[in-house]
Amino acid sequence: MTPSTAAERRALRDRLTAVPLFAGLPAVQLAELAAAARLLELPARTLVHGCGEPFDEAYVLCSGTVVRFRELDGDARKVVELVHTPQMLGCGEFFGASRHESGCETASACALIALDAGVLRAVAERSLVLTRRMLQAVAARLCEVEFDVAGRHASRTSAQRILDYLVELAGGSLALAGETTVELASTKKVLAARIGITPEAFSRSLRELADKGVIVVDKRLIHIQNAATLDTGAGEQPQRLSFSRRNKGARRDETMSVGELINLCGRLRLQVQRLAIDWVLIGHGVAPVEMQLRLRQDIAEFERSLAVLQAASLAPELGEALEDVGRVWADFRDALGAAERPPAGAARVLQLSEDFITAADFLNAVAGGFAASGSLYMVNVAGRNRMLSQRVAKFFLFEGFEGCPDPQAQIAASCRAFEHNLQRLRENAGELPELVAQIDATAALWARFIAALDPAIRQPHRIGRVRAVLDEGERLLRYTNTLVKLFERLAH
CATH class of the missing domain: 2.60.120.10 (Jelly Rolls)
Known part of the structure; x- marks a missing residue:
């Protein structure tokens, strides 16, 4: 008609x-x-x-x-x-x-x-x-x-094909730093058929890209980490990251580099901050059913990370530090699973999350051999900023709950540490364009995150401020994690 x-x-x-x-x-x-x-x-x-x-x-x-x-x-x-x-x-x-x-x-x-x-x-x-x-x-x-x-004739890996497709979905090119978000508008089965792989290979390769820090998967949204798609340190001209075919007989502990070890140890302290945030959001009434599910998933993810470290062939002093981490974790997990609902028990959850940072910081120091400088130390510095971004959000969210101290002093100290660390990362970035650009993008996003904490220029209602801080904090986490991956690659 x-x-x-x-x-x-x-x-x-x-x-x-x-x-x-x-x-x-x-x-x-x-x-x-x-x-x-x-x-x-x-x-x-x-x-x-x-x-x-x-x-x-x-x-x-x-x-x-x-x-x-x-x-x-x-x-x-x-x-x-x-x-x-x-x-x-x-x-x-x-x-x-x-x-x-x-x-x-x-x-x-x-x-x-x-x-x-x-x-x-x-x-x-x-x-x-x-x-x-x-x-x-x-x-x-x-x-x-x-x-x-x-x-296909060049035998490109499944991960490379998926990345090519995501870049195509983003318009064919990416900025040097920051992130580009695309939405998967079809099922994995259809997307796998379009790329020329099986649905199982699609899921495995998507996980590989996420593990390498190239993408962050959020349901149907894919956040491409622009700088992480480049082969950092490979040459003066940035070029696309390549993926080798898997050696099915390889074990994780046989292939883990020192940079990966420091990153993984640092992830433990980050994951605990995330778990505290999951727990306290239930008390705020922010999507409580979803947060309960996320809390269970994040506990399982933490224990997978811990299991990888426990299964690795670690030096004795590193093994002892990991045992200390395990003891603090056991107490923290008990607090998360206590029968009392948030915000009851908030003071204990908050304190144990802080105790964990102390134990995990020592673990990281041992993993890095107490290095005071160099690329390996910068992996730890970048990882600490990744954790600090979530620590600030954690203290903001625990504010006002019974037994919890006024968080302003802790927030201010974390902010000073973050900015000091960011300057150190800038000084050690050399002239790698994607690394310098990612640090600049992170600094700009950090300013937005701090602005979200200020009640004078954000929503007057508490729940509005909570959502604003969460949104900026999630994005900041992705940016800081990309910095960790870039310095980890340099450490090789």
Whole structure:
């Protein structure tokens, strides 16, 4: 059904103008296209058109994500393309086929325009601009296909393919530092098929990218850590990080470098701060069901980290320091699991989280051989800032609970330590552009985090301030963790 009113035609014309393929075309041509078009607003998993249907209409994606596929034997499908940016679908088929050789289905809620194919061809014959743009779209798609084929022939690892896809999803390029967030608008099964791997390999490789600090997974959101995608220290010109194929017989304790050991020891003190935050957020009434689940997950994650260290072949003095950490952890876990609900018991949880920092700091010092300088020591300094960012948030959240001291002195001391450490990291960054840029980005985000703590310039209500601090603190944690990974790589 074509638009019947002037308002409907005008709305379609505006939507077409927002699509790069049609932007800037003469008004008379846009009006002709809009008069032969209809708007489709479809929910997820709706068939737009099937394989083999006559090419009576061309479809333009305005918003959302669609999957283009080919049908194989039986009910099997081969994913041809995931489309998530405004564009005309299947430009190559439009020029070279009378029927849709591929099918199309929505992966999320979508808005599309169905254009009469005959009218579109007639306008394209008269418009050199439109024809050139359509040919450019066909050429770009051909280049993508050739890149995919070449990548597979070059035996790129699953992790590299996923990273390539995420960068493509982000627009094809990343800033030098900070982060770029993309959303996975389809299932792992569809994404794995698009990349050319199994769903199991997709999950494993996504975890590998997360373990290497390249990405942070938050449900469907993927936070790409821009600087971590580069091979820090590999040369003067930043280049993309490469991934070697797994040696299935390798053990974690056989391959852990000293930098990785310091990072892992430092993660323990960070994880305890996170656990205290999970616990106290339940008392604030911030998504209590979700926080209960996150608390259990974070306890399990901490114990996995502890188990890796306990299973490693550690020097005797490091083993003794780890035993001290284990004793404090046992008390802290008991406090987290006590029958009393937050904020009852807040003073004990807060104090034990501080006691843990003391034990974990000694563990880190032993792991680093009490080094006073050098790249290994900078891993510890960066790791301490990672913890301090969450320690500040922890003290803010415990403020006002019975038995808890006024946190302002501790917050001020942590802030001074963070800024002092950041300056030391800057002095030891050398001239590596991605490292310098990441430190600058972290400093800017730190200023925003501190501003969120100030009640004079944030929401007057406590819960609003809590959410503001949490949002900035989560992002700051990702930035500081990236700094740890970059210095860890330099320590190699």
